[in-house]
Amino acid sequence: MSEAAKTLEGWYSLHDFRAIDWTSWKMLSSDERQAAIHEFLSLLEKWNTTQGEKKGSHALYTVVGQKADFMMMVLRPTLEEVNEIENEFNKTKLAEYTVPTFSYVSVVELSNYLPSDQDPYQSPEILARLYPILPKSKHVCFYPMDKRRQGDDNWYMLPMEDRRSMMRSHGMIGRQYAGKVKQIITGSVGFDDYEWGVTLFSDDALQFKKLVYEMRFDEVSARYGEFGSFFVGNLLEEDRVAQLLHIN
Numbered sequence: 516m517s518e519a520a521k522t523l524e525g526w527y528s529l530h531d532f533r534a535i536d537w538t539s540w541k542m543l544s545s546d547e548r549q550a551a552i553h554e555f556l557s558l559l560e561k562w563n564t565t566q567g568e569k570k571g572s573h574a575l576y577t578v579v580g581q582k583a584d585f586m587m588m589v590l591r592p593t594l595e596e597v598n599e600i601e602n603e604f605n606k607t608k609l610a611e612y613t614v615p616t617f618s619y620v621s622v623v624e625l626s627n628y629l630p631s632d633q634d635p636y637q638s639p640e641i642l643a644r645l646y647p648i649l650p651k652s653k654h655v656c657f658y659p660m661d662k663r664r665q666g667d668d669n670w671y672m673l674p675m676e677d678r679r680s681m682m683r684s685h686g687m688i689g690r691q692y693a694g695k696v697k698q699i700i701t702g703s704v705g706f707d708d709y710e711w712g713v714t715l716f717s718d719d720a721l722q723f724k725k726l727v728y729e730m731r732f733d734e735v736s737a738r739y740g741e742f743g744s745f746f747v748g749n750l751l752e753e754d755r756v757a758q759l760l761h762i763n
């Protein structure tokens with residue numbers, strides 16, 4: 516049997532994708548819409564407070580294309596808190612005018628493929644990766660993925676050393692994007708339909724295309740990567756929420 520990589524887990528994560536039901540939203544009076552926007556902004560204010568206390572983090576992005584209109588990504592210490600946030604949003608007025616289109620449940624994960632000699636829970640760098648404050652980058656890219664388990668291409672049958680050397684090569688490519696793309700890998704084995712969620716943040720959306728393309732040629736992606744749907748979007752700052760939902 517090949518050895519399982521050891522993993523470190525941080526905050527639990529929910530990616531919640533919503534389409535806006537514009538037809539019914541438009542039927543509300545302007546006052547009703549204002550009240551719904553106000554209520555949603557108060558919810559965001561609450562999440563900001565939690566984030567300020569470093570007890571979680573969140574990101575709000577519009578999504579380009581028909582897969583969704585916006586995405587909320589929330590990170591919290593427990594699965595219960597993530598669940599509460601989901602329900603809290605669902606109870607808002609705005610939620611009545613949204614349709615859930617996709618969601619993803621996972622937990623921030625680091626593995627020991629790139630070994631380090633320090634106690635990970637004493638390392639500020641590792642702690643910052645396990646409990647990340649999500650950046651306010653202009654763009655986000657999210658997709659779930661698996662490592663292939665088929666015939667001769669079974670990641671889970673490979674010796675640790677082989678997997679480690681492929682992950683080293685993966686990390687080297689990734690490192691060339693330092694300062695341009697920030698990645699958050701969340702593990703979802705046992706939680707959701709794929710094995711990992713990949714969330715990328717960048718101020719330049721083209722860097723997603725370049726990075727993901729370059730990785731396709733790298734063995735771990737070329738031979739073992741299997742991908743779900745891709746979502747790409749733009750930062751939705753709080754002061755733009757009203758504008759997004761504005762009806763003339």
Ligand code: VOV
Nearest residue numbers: 625626628686689690692696698700711713727730736740
């Ligand atoms: C910004 C770029 C970037 C960088 C620097 C980077 C580095 C690293 C390192 C050092 C490590 C291993 C240790 C750890 O930290 O866990 C990983 C781990 C992982 N990655 Fe990665 N990755 C990046 C980016 C990056 C991308 C774009 C993808 C999607 C792949 C693609 O083809 O579309 C990805 C996937 C993963 C996954 C699924 C894992 C977990 C695999 C497992 O079997 O456990 N990743 N990754």
